[in-house]
Structures are given as C-alpha cells and as structure tokens.
Amino acid sequence: MPADLPSARDTSTASPASPAGRLIGVGLGPGDPELLTLKAVRAIESADVVVYHSARHGRSTARQIADPYLREGVVEEQLVYPVTTEDCDDYDAQLAAFYEQCRVRLASHLDAGRTVAVLSLGDPLTYSSYQHLHQRLAAAYDTTVIPGVTSITAAAAAAGVPLVEDTELLTVIPGTLADDSLAAAISSTDAAVVMKLGRTFGRVRDALERAGRLDDAIYVERATMTGERALPARDVNPAEVPYFSVVVLPSRMPETPAPVAPIGAPVPLGSVTVVGTGPAGAEWLTPEARGVLAAATDLVGYTTYVKRVPVRPWQIRHESDNKVESERAAFALDLARRGRHVAVVSSGDPGVFAMATAVLEVACDEPYLDVPVRVCAGMTAAHAAAARAGAPLGHDYATISLSDRLKPWSVISSRIRAALSADLVVAIYNPASRSRREQVVQLKSLALSLRSPDTPVVVARDVGGPTERVRVLRLEDLPTDEIDMRTLLLVGSSQTRMVTRRPGGEAQVVAWTPRRYPD
Numbered sequence: 001m002p003a004d005l006p007s008a009r010d011t012s013t014a015s016p017a018s019p020a021g022r023l024i025g026v027g028l029g030p031g032d033p034e035l036l037t038l039k040a041v042r043a044i045e046s047a048d049v050v051v052y053h054s055a056r057h058g059r060s061t062a063r064q065i066a067d068p069y070l071r072e073g074v075v076e077e078q079l080v081y082p083v084t085t086e087d088c089d090d091y092d093a094q095l096a097a098f099y100e101q102c103r104v105r106l107a108s109h110l111d112a113g114r115t116v117a118v119l120s121l122g123d124p125l126t127y128s129s130y131q132h133l134h135q136r137l138a139a140a141y142d143t144t145v146i147p148g149v150t151s152i153t154a155a156a157a158a159a160g161v162p163l164v165e166d167t168e169l170l171t172v173i174p175g176t177l178a179d180d181s182l183a184a185a186i187s188s189t190d191a192a193v194v195m196k197l198g199r200t201f202g203r204v205r206d207a208l209e210r211a212g213r214l215d216d217a218i219y220v221e222r223a224t225m226t227g228e229r230a231l232p233a234r235d236v237n238p239a240e241v242p243y244f245s246v247v248v249l250p251s252r253m254p255e256t257p258a259p260v261a262p263i264g265a266p267v268p269l270g271s272v273t274v275v276g277t278g279p280a281g282a283e284w285l286t287p288e289a290r291g292v293l294a295a296a297t298d299l300v301g302y303t304t305y306v307k308r309v310p311v312r313p314w315q316i317r318h319e320s321d322n323k324v325e326s327e328r329a330a331f332a333l334d335l336a337r338r339g340r341h342v343a344v345v346s347s348g349d350p351g352v353f354a355m356a357t358a359v360l361e362v363a364c365d366e367p368y369l370d371v372p373v374r375v376c377a378g379m380t381a382a383h384a385a386a387a388r389a390g391a392p393l394g395h396d397y398a399t400i401s402l403s404d405r406l407k408p409w410s411v412i413s414s415r416i417r418a419a420l421s422a423d424l425v426v427a428i429y430n431p432a433s434r435s436r437r438e439q440v441v442q443l444k445s446l447a448l449s450l451r452s453p454d455t456p457v458v459v460a461r462d463v464g465g466p467t468e469r470v471r472v473l474r475l476e477d478l479p480t481d482e483i484d485m486r487t488l489l490l491v492g493s494s495q496t497r498m499v500t501r502r503p504g505g506e507a508q509v510v511a512w513t514p515r516r517y518p519d
Helices: 038-046 061-069 091-111 130-137 151-159 179-187 198-210 287-295 325-337 355-363 381-389 409-421 438-450
Strands: 022-027 049-054 075-080 115-120 142-146 170-174 191-195 218-221 229-232 245-249 271-276 298-302 316-320 341-346 373-376 397-401 425-429 456-461 469-474 487-491 497-501 508-512
Touching: 022 038, 022 091, 022 130, 038 061, 038 115, 038 142, 049 061, 049 091, 061 115, 075 091, 091 115, 091 130, 115 130, 130 142, 151 191, 151 218, 151 229, 151 245, 170 179, 179 191, 179 198, 179 287, 198 245, 271 287, 271 325, 271 355, 287 341, 287 373, 298 325, 316 325, 325 341, 325 355, 341 355, 355 373, 381 425, 381 456, 381 469, 381 487, 397 409, 409 425, 409 438, 438 487, 469 508
Parallel strands: 022 115, 022 142, 049 075, 049 115, 170 191, 271 341, 271 373, 298 316, 298 341, 397 425
Antiparallel strands: 191 245, 218 229, 218 245, 425 487, 456 469, 456 487, 497 508
16 A cells, blocks of 8 residues: 555544455546546556446446556456436336345455445545445444545636635536425525436526526536537537536626616616514525515615625615515615615515515505516415414414504504404514503503413514524513513413423423314
C-alpha cells in the first residue's frame, strides 16, 4: 500500500477486527480525465482490483477515464446493471438483488486481503452507484472515500455563472421527483442544480415554468466531456437530452432591479400576489410563498412584515405604515399596471384579517379589473397557536377579531355570544392593544357567563418569534392585563380537555378538543 495514501486506520468506518482487505471509493470527477485528483490516480494505480459499472451494452465511461492508470495484471470487475431506465414491475427488487450479488463478489476480494477500488463518476457519495456498495461493505471492511469534482460544480463552470453567493440557498434536486415536489423544490430555493435528467427533462422544464424560473435556467450537457454545451433550458428539445446533463439555476445576486416603466407606458401587464408569510420567521413560509417572494420585482407591505423577507438585489421594496391598507393595495395594483410583478406581504394567512381583502376590494374597482390578482396562502396565527398547545381546534370553531376599528363592539359581542352559545371553540384575534383594553375584559366576563370557569384557554403570544410564550390556563385564570396585540386566544368548548403530560419527565399542559361530540 503506497505511503501517500491515507492509512486505513485514519479513515476507516470499520471495527479494529476488520479483515485485511481495503475498499476505496474513487471519485473520477465529471468526465475530463484532467480533473482526476492525484489521490484518485494513485489509488487506481495501486489497486489489486478495479471495479466499474456499466449498462448491458458493456461500455463504461468510468473505465474509459481510468484506463491510462490501470496497471498491468490488475483484476477488473465489471458490474452490469440488470435494468437501467426501462420500465419494469420489479425494478427495485432487481436492483436490490444486483447489489447483493455485487457485495458478494467484492467481499471475496476483500476477504482475500486485496485492495478494491470502485470507480465512481463525479463524487462517490453524491448520487452515485458506489453508495450502494459502501452501505453494504463499509461497516465490515476498512474503507476510504476519495472525493471527486461533481457535475454540480462542473456544470456551473461550463455555464460560466456563479452558482451561489452570500446567503443564498443552494438545492440539489433529482429530476425523478414527482411533478409537484419538483415545482415546490425549485420554488423554495435561491439557486439549484437539477440532476438525473434524460427522460425527465420535459417534466423538469414544466416544473421550472410552473415555478417561474424557466427563463433563469441553464441547461448543461456533458460538462467537461467531449460534446459539452450550455444553452438556455427553454431552447432545449426534451427528446434530445442525454443522461449526462443537468439544469443550473444560478445565483441571482448579480441582478439589479429593472426600472419601473412610466405611467401609461406600453408594457405587458404585471400581476399582484398577496403572500402569507405565516406568524413569524422563515420556517413558517410555504414553498409557494418563498417562491413568490423570490420571483417578485417589487415587495409592498407593512414595514415590519417586509423586513422578514430577505433583501434581494433585483427587487424594489416599498414599505409603509400598518394603517394604510387601501392605499397600499392601490399602489401595488398601479405597479402591476406598469408591468411589475408585485408581492404584497402579509403576516399569517392573507385571507384571515389581513391584506387579501384589502387588495381585492380595490382590485374590483374599474381601473384595476384587468390586473391579475391571486392569493398565496400562509399559516394563520390560530393554527400556529393551536399546534403549539396541542389540538384545541380539533372540532368546529369560530374566528373573531376583537378590534373595533372596523366594526362596532355591539357586533363583536353579539358574535362572541353566538359562538359561545353554540359551544364552538373561539379563536380571538387582536384581543387588546395599548389603547384598547376593555374588550378582552368583557370577553372574559361574557365567556364566564356561558362557560365553566374550568374551560381551557390557550394564551399564545409571539408564536414562532423570539419571545414566544404559549400557556394553557383555566378561563377563570385568564390574565387580561397581560394580553396585547401579539397575543392570540383560543377559548375552548365544553368538550375541550386540558391535560398535564410528562414527556421526558417534564410537565407539559396540552389542550385538545375531541372530534366526536356527544349526542
């Protein structure tokens, strides 16, 4: 064993009692023989057995790349796939049986004390055939993996574009995903590489278009190999896509905002999407919402909510006060008439006491009837609070805002009384503010007149935020003086249960409402 190769003890995944043989996964890079690492070359030259895969036609790109470094007399093991891309009823079973046969073949060499080098295009632990052998052999034999240049970075180099910059998120996506999963993965990331194309390219192209990213996508074929080419994905014929191809969605950081067209300029009509960002930070965003926010040319919204969205150099941000909803809606619609694709940023779900109604109200006026408007759902605060507390919304419930800014208290109180009388769980939004304290006091009094003092109430403040606090209390113990606009209340029904559980030995109070209601 050459001294310049790492010792088995340094990188072994096996126990000290492993047999004398040694398994090496050798990354060959994306195809260009000059991209082989020195360590990979030395491993190939010193191996007793060289292993490579092929389809039934017998040709092996990996074998071709390694050929100059195969020493005379080396044992070659060609592992021929029983199936590749063809359709068959027992594909997984055939491959499982194949890899078991391969394990037995390689184990016989390893048990005899031989060094076995398994050739792998790209990197051995990135979508490779070597991984299946590694999983079956590495625990029993000394194993070394030599990384290789992946097609991911090779494709970006061939396309001549930065892949990711700064805080951008890079996602590696297999083209074999289901259609909706493909679109969601593309929508929810900043940059991506889509692999495993070939017959999947038509579906990948559809997913790119559905996610609004087709014009950004670059198709790269045979990166670093003979016949390499890179071109816009939109221009590719799906019938001519080989296996050695990927799609790159590169960094958008070099982009700058397109200028806003003057009023009345002859530009294509834009659009407005009202986006729900959930109750707090990025973990509450849906993939659809993340994609809409990333694709927009302009963000419009209340300053606090717009600041939740990452700054992107190709967007213009229009922040405003929280009390100018109609003006904000008209501003967004006017931008769309000037060719902009506007995301109106809303917290929670935009259709629940939020911006969707304000936008649609203005969009139904004559000047804006032709502007495309859609609503992108988000996690609403009631559902987030309920999830934190258990399952208090497990049966019928009502949602009521306690704010009397847009409707009189007489209407609010009558609706609360009706919901409580109907024995619904009641989700209370906007329960109190610095200048509006009496409503939550009256809510408690009204609830106590119609519900047991032991009725469970969820008091959820800043759900998902840095000061989150969620408590399950008795109605009688509701601390009205602690309630503010960042708090949401869930008042249980007569059937709602409050139970103290002890997971891990720690007390945890949960609330849940049975799905069955007594006759």
